[in-house]
Amino acid sequence: MVECIPSLTNSNFKSMQLTVNGAPHSFEQKPNLFQLLEMLNLTGKRLAVERNGEIVPRSQFSETLLADGDQLEIVVAVGGG
């Protein structure tokens, strides 16, 4: 499943592919991590993000520029044993 999330337009920019929680997503613009979370309606939630196997501290979301092919894991705490 490829979800196309329309956003801030940039005419010279080819779409960018990200894998978010195992699913492919395509973006028309190159978002930073904070913008990505906004587009996915995830701001304000208590979550943690791993980018290509490395933790991204919450304080660095806005300055983390995403690149084509990035693998992101976005997690929350849920009930469990």
Next chain:
Amino acid sequence: MDELVIAGKAYSSRLLIGTGKYKDFDETRRAVEESGAQIVTVAIRRTNIGQTAGEPSLLDAVPPSKYAYLPNTAGCYSADDAIRTLRLARELLDGHDLVKLEVLGDPKTLYPNVVETIKAAEILVKEGFKVMVYTSDDPIIAKQLENIGCVAVMPLASLIGSGMGILNPWNLQIIIDNAKVPVIVDAGVGTASDAAIVMELGCDGVLMNTAIAGAGNPVLMASAMKKAVQAGREAFLAGRMPKKLYSASPSSPTAGMIGK
């Protein structure tokens, strides 16, 4: 006061409970409250993309300000996945470093993979995590995990979710006798008497989820477990009478019988 001390922090409750498998968050909240638990396990999972904002969350039902969250790696089958999961958990919970390490070896039995568990424990301890580790009831492995620097050793009483009770009290006894860190039985408890027996053996605590969440009335079972853990602990501290096949010593005086 008789407290459970884990990694330098004291807890008055010796019952740790999981927050999974409840009907809804309200039932989770009531069961946790009734159990008196101060430490609750949580899982770390991918968030649903496209979820509606304002959806109820575990954090509202069981607030981390009120309970010590114990993020666990349940569902991980490799050291690498477990380590990544706990690094995410630490970031998610603002640097909270008390964690439950669990690496499974088989989806059918959920038996732990102790080789991967040891690998993960070594790395996590080096990274500053305070690791409470789920393991088999092998006394040698339990000691090895303690030597690596785990802050609590958590052997199974029987398989996760089985409710089969304590299948090998002798191994648990050896683990308890050898341990210098708290021994907390994790998995296998089915009902209140199991929890009491575990505590009577001299375990420092019990961790359970399904025994409460899978009961007919989870909130009432949470209350039963709280009492069972307290009763078992007190019985352990009191020291039980020796077992004898016969007693030559009746409870009432032998002297002063009428008609003699």
